[in-house]
Amino acid sequence: MHPARRALHRRFAVHDDRVAPPPHDDVYARSAFFRCLALAAALLAWTFDGVEQGIYTIMTRDALKDLIPAIGAEARDLREIHATIDAKTAANEPTGEEERRSKALAKRIDAEIASYISLAIAMWLWGAAAGGVLFGRLGDRFGRVKPLMSAVVTYSVFTGLSALSTHWTHLVACRFLGALGLGGAWPLSIALMVETWPDRYRGVLAGLMGAGANVGFLIAATYARAMGARGYDWRWIIGMGFFIGMSSLLVIAFVPETTKYRLAREKARRTRLRDLFGPRHRRATITGSLLSTVALLGTWGSFLWLATYVDQIAEGTEFAKTARSAISQWQSYGQVIGGFLGGLLAGWIGTRRSWCFLCATAWASVVALFWLNTTFSDRMVVMGFTAGVIVAAFFGWLPKFLPELYPTHIRASGQGFSFNIGRVLAGFGVLGTGTLVGAFGGNYQKGVMVMASIYLVGLAVIWFAPDTGGKMRSDDDEPQEAGAGSP
Template sequence: MFPLIGQPALKDLLGPQTSDAAISQWFGVIIATFLVGAASGGVLFGWLGDKMGRVRAMGLSIFTYAIFTGLCGFAHHAEQITALRFIASLGMGGEWSLGVALVNEVWSAKSRAVTAGLIGAAANVGYLIVGFLSMALLGFITSAQHGLSAIGLSQATVHYLTDHSAWRLLMISGALPALLNFLILLFVPESEKWKAEHARGATAHWARLDLLGVLYGSVAALVIIWAWSPMGADKVNIYGAIAITVVGLGVALIGYLHPVRKYMHRAEAAGTLQSGRGAVLIKLMLFGAVLSSVALLGTWGSTQWAPKWVADQLAPHTKNAKEWTQIWLSIGACVGTMIAAIAAGRYGRRITYAVLCATSIAGTLLLYLANDTYGPFFLFCIFLAGTVTASFYGFFPLYLPELLPTAVRATGQGFAYNFGRIIAAVGGLQTANLMKLFGGSFPKAASCMAGIYIIGIVIVWFGPETKGQPLPE
């Protein structure tokens, strides 16, 4: 939701006198904090899923994500919405890692590619719904005000919920997915593969004390965000921020890996994991984290800023411009995730990832360098950019589960996918700095960020090709 409601929300919270540059900086900080929370939640809830089962942990993650998203609608300061979105994102990170593990373990091997594409497409259907919901609220704010008054709310409360493009009402609506928990706990079956691991004692090697590593990693990542934020700008110069970033990333990496490393040490000692296998799995997790970092940094440092670019610079006075931008971005993403997963299933994982990186560079440059007005050609370009840059989110649900065995799949792929969010958070903060470097030009800054995909084209060939292989046990 935040790419759509971030602008009016921050103007409301920071005051109308706040400069556009300050709003852009806060926008980047809030997105970065959200990504850090998702990284922490991927490991935390992945740990819960590997220890207590996929379904119960997934229900808890969705509840956390939904409730704290809804509470954002009652924030009074930018710091409050930052903190609430951090907690909400813990659930989002866990939801992805648990859902992907569960689906891959329940569905047959022959349909894994299509299923992975559907997972990625379904996530972007959510973005699509938010775009239409935002337009509906903007189009029916007056009707909503009458409706809220009719149920007995005071005029002050009604305006509190519906002023500033109704951003509070839209955030409160984010609590609705909490109702899914009843259906999940009643009807979603637990993974038989996890049950088998539990029966042989493999899940007993997870220890609660190991989660302190996730806490240390989260704190280190948040300190990095603070160093680049408006709060830290007056206290740390750019060289200090760079030093904090380097050290912080190292601490975060060690902290997030700590629960898995300790688990593998115990499992090897107990004989439930082959001796030396743990080191191999750690390398695979780090490899997956690099692949995810490339895709996530490209998305969150570039294309996810497009609705704000449209609202601020390209079409600030055009009704529903940012909503249509997100809608066409999401439609392209739904298409791209399906194409990527099916292509990876047919042609192989490594060549598909390399092609996705190359087309993402082309799609991003076309969007930002070939458009200076809002219109049909812009919407066509945003559709193409969404198709190629979001295609990775159909690829990862297929490839990452194939790298890791059942006993550590949720935690391991939670780390591999979500640690990429830490890199994306740090890199995404540089978008605002790049804009300053280019005299406020967002298209030039976003085009520079697209260069990250070059790393992906090279690095993917150092990983295993898993086409045609069963999930490892």
């Protein structure tokens, strides 16, 4: 029987789960097919995670305009003005007065809605943080594959349910609950990849992971643009996320559990969340969390407000209906490239130098993007693409560095906690962005430029991080704790 078929047969055969296979029975070491299957499963789970994130980023403003009672009437008035502009444009009649009214009304709506958008983003970040810790613990307790399937089902179902929202609180609640799965997919996908492929491929794997979510953003931007052009509203566009997310289960269901995880469980190492702050892991956990905060707050607190800012400056112009999708699509192209290059960059020039380079260039590119563009143009699209390359590189860099901080038995918990505590802190920062936008009278430009300064803080944080030498830690690198037993 072919080795691949024999391994599949073993996976579905009846056996005692309490008995670990012998150490030499490593299907991933002897079968490139299963290594590729695990890689495909991890990338699909994380890419479709990116689709859900992208859908929300693009459609939250439209959804909230319909779901907030106090704003709904103004949103209807704005749509009527747009219809008048379209009719007059078709009849070659002047539209100057309508365009002025449209811009004034849109800016008033933006000033009112900014705090709601901030809350929606913050709830997503906090849900993802909780999910990262929860599913990270499940991953260290029950393996990488089954918890990953549960995470995918969670984010898919609640994304689908959010399309049925009738009030803004429903949307925010579904976003929080769906984010539990979105946050859980990250540490489990990374653990699945790094434990099934040789170490020499980790730079490329980190790059693929960094690009994965951004490919998802690109998919979301592309189909949102296509569906919007055909008259589908935000409910249909968000609802598609359910079917996209669930489709990844067709691959994940056939992935065997990683041999490294099974051997770690055989040693019966007790893993407790408080161990992350014990003497061996405290420095790694604190600095890993701060580095993640810099990357996440810089992205969610500044760069990912770009689509909303473009909506504002394109209001009442010929680009009003297409600007947001266009900038989102080109921004996603840049993010795909940057996400892949981030992991490679860390391997090429080293952890600290690559991080400092990314922080300096991310700050410069984001500030320039918002400062130099007060109208929508091709130049803004090019600058959005460039900033996307740099900002997204952090999310190729982190999958390369964070797994190096922890040994196998606590890796999913450690990297999940570090990355997702960054989401908690970033959530508070995003609320600050909304407050700043409101304080500046609905001006996203100024609020975002202030928040981009977090990248400058990152220049200092990296020097407190452990020097991993670019190598993974194994359970053999640290002694067994006295009294450790079965969990």
